[in-house]
Amino acid sequence: MYYYLLYRIGQFIVLSLPLKLAYKLAVFFSDIHYFFAKQDRINVTENLKSIFPEKNEHEISRLRLQTFRNFAKYLVDFFRFSKIDKEFIKKKVKVENAHYINECLSKGKGVIALSAHIGNWELGGIVIALLEYPFFAVALPHRHKKVNDFFNHQRAMKGMKTIPFGRAARQSLDALRENNIVALAGDRDFSGKGLVLDFFGRPTFLPVGVAAFALKTGSPIIPGFMIRNNDDTFTLRFEAPIEYIPTQSRDSDLVEITRRCKSIIESYIKKYPGQWCMFKKFWVDPKNHEKNLWMPV
Numbered sequence: 001m002y003y004y005l006l007y008r009i010g011q012f013i014v015l016s017l018p019l020k021l022a023y024k025l026a027v028f029f030s031d032i033h034y035f036f037a038k039q040d041r042i043n044v045t046e047n048l049k050s051i052f053p054e055k056n057e058h059e060i061s062r063l064r065l066q067t068f069r070n071f072a073k074y075l076v077d078f079f080r081f082s083k084i085d086k087e088f089i090k091k092k093v094k095v096e097n098a099h100y101i102n103e104c105l106s107k108g109k110g111v112i113a114l115s116a117h118i119g120n121w122e123l124g125g126i127v128i129a130l131l132e133y134p135f136f137a138v139a140l141p142h143r144h145k146k147v148n149d150f151f152n153h154q155r156a157m158k159g160m161k162t163i164p165f166g167r168a169a170r171q172s173l174d175a176l177r178e179n180n181i182v183a184l185a186g187d188r189d190f191s192g193k194g195l196v197l198d199f200f201g202r203p204t205f206l207p208v209g210v211a212a213f214a215l216k217t218g219s220p221i222i223p224g225f226m227i228r229n230n231d232d233t234f235t236l237r238f239e240a241p242i243e244y245i246p247t248q249s250r251d252s253d254l255v256e257i258t259r260r261c262k263s264i265i266e267s268y269i270k271k272y273p274g275q276w277c278m279f280k281k282f283w284v285d286p287k288n289h290e291k292n293l294w295m296p297v
Contacts, residue, residue, distance in 0.1 A: 004146040011079040022076045023232060030072035034065065040279045044068075047282050051200050051273060066274025070119075070228060074277060077123045081154045084126055093127055097238040101133065101181070104220045104241060110176035114210050114223045114242070116187035116265045119275045122155070124226030124236055125183060129159035134180040138172060138209070140165045140190050165190060168209065176217045183224075184209050186261045187269075187278070195258050200266060204283045211257035215246060221257070223264045227272055239264060 014022045034041065044064045052060065089095075104111045113128075115121050129135040137155070141164045142148040152162050163171045163182070172182045186207060194205040214221050223239040242260050246253050269276045 003142075003144055004150060007079075007147065007150055010075065014076050014079040015082070019076070019080070020232075022080075023073055026072035026076045027069050030068050031065075034068045037068075040068075043279055043281045047276075047278055048273060050202055050283055051269060063274045067277060067279075070275050071277045071279075073228065073232070074120050074122070077120050078154060081123075081126055081158060084123070084130065084158060086130055089127055089130060092232075093234045093236055095127070095131070095236045097240075098131075100222050100238045100240060104222060105133075105179060105181075107220075108179050109217060110179050110219045111181045112176065112210055112213055112219050112221045113181050113183035114186050114221050114261050114264065115183055115225060116185055116268065117277045118187075118225055118265075118268055118272055119227040120234065121185065121226060123234065124224065125155065125160045126158045127226070127234075127236055128181065128183075128224075132159075134178075135159070135183070136161045136163050136172070136175045136180055137183040138163045138165055138168045138185075172209075172213055173217060176213060176219045182213070182219075184213075186210055186258075187265050187276075188280075188282075195255060197255075197259060197262055199262060199283070200269075202283045206258055206262055208254050208258055210261055211254045214244075214257060215250060215253055221261065223261075225268050227268075228275060 013025070017025065041064065044067050045060060048055075048060050048063050048067075052063075055063075101111060115124065125135060125137050137160060139151070139155075139162050142151060155162050161175075163175070172184075175182050184207070189205040189207040191207065192205070194207045196203050197206050199206065210221055213219065221242040223242065225237055227235045227237065229235060242257070242264070244253070244257050244260065
């Protein structure tokens with residue numbers, strides 16, 4: 001109940017203020033949180049040092065502060081979904097390479113949208129839905145029902161459909177076979193059964209859902225990211241479909257497709273490190289998770 005009330009109060013304040021003022025207020029409270037959130041600072045610091053071992057403490061500190069502030073702005077945007085419309089998209093969002101989506105949907109096999117916790121992934125989904133694409137997103141349910149209902153309501157009000165992570169397989173396959181777009185984040189494994197791959201030179205678990213769905217359905221994989229620009233406008237950028245030719249070995253295919261997905265995500269994190277909102281310790285010791293390990297690579 002505490003988190004639910006906190007989110008609703010935040011939403012009330014944000015909707016009562018002009019956007020620029022809401023951003024400033026969010027950054028102010030983010031800086032306060034930054035000071036007290038010791039474990040979050042430690043986790044973000046470790047993540048950034050893994051990406052940029054060559055950077056000094058000052059450079060890491062600057063990127064770390066950006067991460068906290070960008071997440072605060074992400075929440076402002078999320079609370080304002082009721083005000084997001086096509087006019088907002090026209091003024092604030094530059095959409096690049098939408099032809100990749102159109103071309104793939106014309107083939108009738110749906111589209112697997114590969115994204116990550118970069119920029120404002122939730123707002124990206126809302127923009128795609130408002131542009132009248134049939135859009136589903138796989139999301140991890142919040143452990144508190146009221147909070148989970150609040151998040152799903154925010155998404156649904158603009159036409160974005162949510163597939164709960166625990167029931168993602170069947171619903172995602174059905175959505176793809178009906179020629180819809182299904183979005184999945186490829187930068188964090190919630191199942192405990194992902195692949196171990198080198199991510200910025202260190203092993204960690206990465207999800208195999210994108211690869212598994214692609215092999216099962218033949219749906220193309222299109223990377224897409226909603227990046228915040230310096231002036232708080234956005235660029236929704238789609239990359240060319242990830243090309244792959246299945247072999248006789250499903251295990252090898254899962255590894256190769258997942259490796260190609262993670263390479264795209266690495267390139268975006270490297271380019272926009274202050275927008276990678278990862279506050280958990282990301283790299284893990286695979287030896288501590290051998291019982292859940294599907295395939296070490």
